[in-house]
Amino acid sequence: MSNISRRQFLKGAGVATLAVAAAGMLAGCSKEDVPVIPEVTTRPVMVIFMADKGNGETVVVGETAKIDVLKTENSVKVADIDKKLLPEGYYLENEKAVVEIRKDASKGEYIIVFVTDVTYATKEVEVKLHVTNPTLGEDPQKIVKVTVAKDATTIRIGQIKLPEGYEFVPGAYEADVDYPINDAMQFAIKHV
Template sequence: MSNISRRQFLKGAGVATLAVAAAGVLAGCSNVPDKPTPGVPDKTVHIYYMIGVQPVNGEPVEISVNGLATYVTYETIKANIPANVAADYDCAKKNYDIEKDGTVTVKLQKKASAKPTKTVEIRYYEGTNPVGGTELIYSLDVDEEATVVNLSKLGLEKTDYKLADGTENSGIIKTEGKKFYAEVFVQKK
């Protein structure tokens, strides 16, 4: 063990104390936007939620953040996604930098569905005659690999129609160009 004078020991302890104190001060300046800083007024940030190159609703969302903030948290960004797109779109899970002009740009991405689907047009027939009515469902999203429409999802029990007797071919998915359709044979109840 080396000999350390009392003076050297106190000098080293003083440097260590300053380092600990400086770390505490720096931690207080972390620019956390959700925490107010005494004596610093809040600032308004304009968040542009984008789908492709178009801003959602054509207008930014205004929020108020700590005046020293340099970013907006993911939680705040997610909480302010406009209601008309919130169910179908999401943002990247990260904090978003505030630009010098006080704006934040958030590119929204379509949420991934559990399984890929395709839309099938439903065409109703009574015998060979097309049937129409506002109470009928005319399209369904089905699993991408489906070859038959689930006829129970058509909700015919709520209409004046029921599935026609002896129609095994009802609901088979066919193609017409890039479109999918299914013929459903019905009869009056």
């Protein structure tokens, strides 16, 4: 048995303590804590953009792109794809989608992301409602917000969600008529 100096003993004990502490820290790591180191913790995945042309026909649009995905993942959140990779003039069809990573002998790993050339941008408009039979002390004017297409200039009464317990004044409006959106627009409602 060899003699060990006090300094060597303390140095060895310190290394052992550090190893135990590091093991404890690693055990507490979650998938989100894994550092992203390209080509070490990630792998390349091809992105194929497809568009639905109607009648069940889908076509590949633009160039394929490449993204880095953690090696532990088997799917990709579409919202995480850099918008600069999208084909020009196209938008994500569903940003909330999660797509499975597929594997093919010729392509390697890839995902299919659906895009569209139609924008679904919206805006909110305030719609004034006039209560024709207010209760005592009730403000006869109510305002509701309605989400419409960004370029919309008209609104239909079916788009307006009335407060609970109210209805449009019977016979005052038609369901298939487009009413102009402007600051003066106001619809008459009454308590049911």
